[in-house]
Amino acid sequence: xxxxxxxxxxxxxxxxxxxxxxxxxxxxxxxxxxxxxxxxxxxxxxxxxxxxxxxxxxxxxxxxxxxxxxxxxxxxxxxxxxxxxxxxxxxxxxxxxxxxxxxxxxxxxxxxxxxxxxxxxxxxxxxxxxxxxxxxxxxxxxxxxxxxxxxxxxxxxxxxxxxxxxxxxxxxxxxxxxxxxxxxxxxxxxxxxxxxxxxxxxxxxxxxxxxxxxxxxxxxxxxxxxxxxxxxxxxxxxxxxxxxxxxxxxxxxxxxxxxxxxxxxxxxxxxxxxxxxxxxxxxxxxxxxxxxxxxxxxxxxxxxxxxxxxxxxxxxxxxxxxxxxxxxxxxxxxxxxxxxxxxxxxx
Numbered sequence: 515x516x517x518x519x520x521x522x523x524x525x526x527x528x529x530x531x532x533x534x535x536x537x538x539x540x541x542x543x544x545x546x547x548x549x550x551x552x553x554x555x556x557x558x559x560x561x562x563x564x565x566x567x568x569x570x571x572x573x574x575x576x577x578x579x580x581x582x583x584x585x586x587x588x589x590x591x592x593x594x595x596x597x598x599x600x601x602x603x604x605x606x607x608x609x610x611x612x613x614x615x616x617x618x619x620x621x622x623x624x625x626x627x628x629x630x631x632x633x634x635x636x637x638x639x640x641x642x643x644x645x646x647x648x649x650x651x652x653x654x655x656x657x658x659x660x661x662x663x664x665x666x667x668x669x670x671x672x673x674x675x676x677x678x679x680x681x682x683x684x685x686x687x688x689x690x691x692x693x694x695x696x697x698x699x700x701x702x703x704x705x706x707x708x709x710x711x712x713x714x715x716x717x718x719x720x721x722x723x724x725x726x727x728x729x730x731x732x733x734x735x736x737x738x739x740x741x742x743x744x745x746x747x748x749x750x751x752x753x754x755x756x757x758x759x760x761x762x763x764x765x766x767x768x769x770x771x772x773x774x775x776x777x778x779x780x781x782x783x784x785x786x787x788x789x790x791x792x793x794x795x796x797x798x799x800x801x802x803x804x805x806x807x808x809x810x811x812x813x814x815x816x817x818x819x820x821x822x823x824x825x826x827x828x829x830x831x832x833x834x835x836x837x838x839x840x841x842x843x844x845x846x847x848x849x850x851x852x853x854x855x856x857x858x859x860x861x
Contacts, residue, residue, distance in 0.1 A: 534726070534727075534781045535712075535782065535783040536643035536783075537647075537708060537709050538647045541651060541652065543594065545644075546594045547604060549660075550587065551603065552640070552641055555611060557579070559615065559633065560583075562630075563576040563626060563627065563630045566626055571678055572630065575671070582667065589657075593657060607705055609705060610701055610711075613697045613701035614633045614637070614697065618633060627682060629693050631675045631682070632694070634675060635690070635817060635840075636821035636822075638669075638814075639814035639818055640814075641668055642669055649661045668814075669814065669847055673848015674848070675844075687840075690840045694820075694825070695825060699826050702715060711818035713819070713822045714819055714822060714823040714826070720832055721768060721778060725777070726780060729762065730786060731758050731809065731813070734793060735752070737796075738801060742802045742805065743799050743801075744802045750846065764831055768829055768831060809850055813846055813850070814843075817844060821840055824836050
């Protein structure tokens, strides 16, 4: 054990139901004001790899991200000008995001290639749930199409990046862990900006998030085991259920050792509650597809919190668990994207 963590808790912000729920853009301008700075950060990271990286495949990926997201920025800028009369937007205040970028700009060559992949995986993950949630909340058709494209492209690219990280290092999990720990604990602060990802500030906050996050994944997986049809989807659901039930018990035991109740407060997330209620009405291949469509953003929304928690977790079992979560959920996002493409006939 690396030490005991003080009991920490974030002050709830009344401007959204729960700080731990994924950011949900409420309308066209909110969607734009999330994705403009989010894309700009990805473009800046990609530019540094294009200029200073060494692996040809990683550079090609960076060039694609740069090209696609630059084109999408034009759509976002033009839409904002039409909606508000100005193309400017409030920047996202996010100390951990700034620290991630500073880490990348300090590197070059093969070390940069690895760091780019390890930091871009959770960054992409941070965009998938807001894009998924925005489809029903934006009015402009060009923004709805953009939200769908972001969700599709970034889930595919997470799988691609994970495979590249495994090829370059031989151990993607270790690389993800090493890069997460490269960020100073001093940078890990709960940002006041609602658009920044939930950032666990210690052991209790980490378990507050991930016990409830895992419980909803277990419930979704159980629906597929009860009423799904596709053997590969059912096998993945069984793996998710088994792993996350075990991890929930690790976190409950850690909470007892920390002197707090084993059960954290619930996450108030009306969007997730509606989606799970709808899943309960489905069965067969229809349920398999819905499970994948909902589990991809659900898994993705856990990548940044796991990445951000590493520098401040004090208990060894939670630090190892954060590595397991980051590794498994990144790998499984890519797997689920492939399964969804197959079930949809590649469309």
